Amino acid sequence: MTTVIAMTTKSVFQRTMQWSLMALLLVSCAQVQAHQIKAAITTVLFNPRTENIEVMHRFNLHDAEHAVKRLFDKQADILDDKKTQQAFAEYVTQRFSVRNAGGKALALNLVGFETEGKFFWVYQETAQPPELEGLQIQHDALRDLWPSQVNTLNVEGMGDIKTLRFEGNATLLEVEFEGHHH
Secondary structure, three states, X not given: OHHHHHHHHHHHHHHHHHHHHHHHHHHXXXXXXXXXXXXXXXXXEEEOXXXXXXXXXXXXXXXXXXXXXXXXXXXXXXXXXXXXXXXXHHHHHHOEEEEEOOOOEEOOEEEEEEEEOOEEEEEEEEEOOOOOOEEEEEEOOOOOOOOOOEEEEEEEOOOOOEEEEEXXXXXXXXXXXXXXXX
């Protein structure tokens, strides 16, 4: 009877150790994953009320924190320093452009930026051209720092939502608007 108890205790101990190691591994993977988001989402909205094209870039604050330390200096603080926030917003605007279907650039103005929860937002806008058959868009923000960075972009307000993914070698992507000439 003692040998059975000893084996059961040994098996319980081994199972406990296995589950503990598995839990530790899962927590470690989750922490690594949390530090490797490397993704941003941008919305290009055709606002019928203002007749502007509004651009809203959303970056994970954690990624933006790492980026400013690499882009500017080790002391850069995107959380509390307005100059760092301004510099990051300008960095984003320099790596994002919109052209009409013919390749003519639309002049985007930097409207503002803010931190909100776990995100850093950058806002741009431009007047909507009277006739627009489509857009050519370039979105390289953070892709010069991290080749694995993926920038997803949604175009809203011109029919169905159109989604573009800037990843890998994609530098200039296009959307077409059928029957939406203003």
